Amino acid sequence: MIGVGGAYGKLYGGPVVRDLLEVYTTVVRAVPELVLILLLYFAGTDLINQLLTALGHAAIDINGVVAGIGVLGVVQGAYSTEVLRGAILGIPQGQIEAARAYGMPPGLLLRRITLPAMLPFAIPGLANLWLIATKDTALLAIVGVNELTQTTRTAAGATKAYFTFFMAAGALYLVLTLVSNVVIGRVERWARRGMPSIAGPH
């Protein structure tokens, strides 16, 4: 979602929107995720709470899971902005032009033409991002999320069976990836329905 908004803003937005997005994608992609997570979690919750108290509300305790998902969303949004921007640029311009020539308003054009037409170009990149994201969850341990790697370490440390537990964790990541691949493969076949395969029609 952030990616679609970002890519659209970068391609068609006014100069201010474009500059802001440029700053967003550059900063987020430049700073290590671990630092971002710490920054957004600790500094972010602090900021929200200060804002809340200033407005006369009670401070809230932000859940690590929510914060973690939020941070990963922001990070993935920055990367997917670029993936989607590339995909939109990959659409034959004439197809967009044809939609405009038939009087499609911009929202409809995005929904009916641009998004489905860019999907085949975006899926490989988005699939990469998704797989990276599944592993990035390990970083969320630092803000107290009970995720796989951290739990494994605890269990392994308690039982001293490091090999077993880390192999098991690796296997779980592998299963997650394999399942993802199957799903992504399906989606990609669907998205490429109008395109003959490179090997030619069969």
Next chain:
Amino acid sequence: MIAQGTAPALKYTAQNDAAEAIHVENLHKRFGELHVLKGVSLSARDGEVIAIIGGSGSGKSTLLRCINCLENPTSGIVRVNGEEIRMKADSHGHTVPADRKQIERIRSKLGMVFQNFNLWSHMTLIENVIEVPVHVLGVKRDVAIAEAEKLLARVGLAEKRDVYPAYLSGGQQQRAAIARALAINPRVMLFDEPTSALDPELIGEVLKVIGDLAREGRTMVLVTHEMKFAREVATHVVYLYNGLVEEEGPPEQIFGAPKSERLKQFLRNVG
């Protein structure tokens, strides 16, 4: 117009008092330093077939694209259906449409056919044809499908309705694109070099479809390199040279007795 006692051919039946579907007046278009159109006027009444001819870079495609604002004219008047397209200057000093809704309304009455077909590649032919009627014009889906099937049958593609464009020849794709344009029941059909991207043996099938439309009295503006075809179907021919109308008139005059030296030269080169 025709004084002889013989029955006039259908293409002469366009009356001078027929309503003006398209009116272009003193149109200028600049791309930065490049002055592509330097004050062109053009008019198409209902039932007329206007052929725009001219060499490469003469501005003929740009002129066509200014009619539905795919290019924004720098100055001049464009009226479609008697409605003048309102323009304004944006913050960079470019002329842009003042009212997006107006442009969309006007565009939905103009059936544009492109040089490169521009069918939507993620949709089958039937989906391509019903897309605009269903999602822009608000036609009921089953009504649109019934209509689209008729149109596809008409361009000889009935059995290809569920095929994706990439699996079709250029000629088939262009015929489907014509069906897509007809599906909006356009007041005017705009053809932008519809056969220029086709292999020679596929040109005939597309010209036949366009010719049939002309003969049944559809109003059309046609940018083309097919001189023989223009002579057969056009009621009026406009020869553009270097962003200006160099000569215009009925096809007999333009092709039979050209006055301008440049037009004579052009016809010798393409003929």
